[in-house]
Amino acid sequence: MKGLFMESSRVQAAARKALMAANPLYHAWSPEQQELFRATMNDAASDRVEAVLLNELQEPAGTAENAGEEWLDLPNGKLAYNWANLLTTGIGEDMIWLNETMAENV
Numbered sequence: 192m193k194g195l196f197m198e199s200s201r202v203q204a205a206a207r208k209a210l211m212a213a214n215p216l217y218h219a220w221s222p223e224q225q226e227l228f229r230a231t232m233n234d235a236a237s238d239r240v241e242a243v244l245l246n247e248l249q250e251p252a253g254t255a256e257n258a259g260e261e262w263l264d265l266p267n268g269k270l271a272y273n274w275a276n277l278l279t280t281g282i283g284e285d286m287i288w289l290n291e292t293m294a295e296n297v
Contacts, residue, residue: 201247201248201271202248202271202274202275202278203278204247205243205244205247205248205275206244206275206278206279208243208247209239209240209241209243209244209247209275209279210225210228210229210240210279212239212240212242212243213228213232213236213237213239213240213279214228214236229279229280230280232280238256240276240279241276244272244275244276244279245272247275248271248272248275249272
């Protein structure tokens, strides 16, 4: 890891591994089934995903039991975790664009 930035291949590999931990058949499904799973994942699967992401992207390793707490305690500088989490929760590799200006009185 170089500073605050992490290689995209490492983040993407962690996301793929996390989804396989949530359901070993994940990569055998159609893209539609994969998207539905990511969007409707139950709490147990979500905890496994978070634990794998924590294990792959930080030290010390997390467990499924405490992954939620560790996730909330991450410092703001760990943006790679947010990126990895987006890859496992239904957004995938798509980008979100804000179509309005954030400035007031414009």
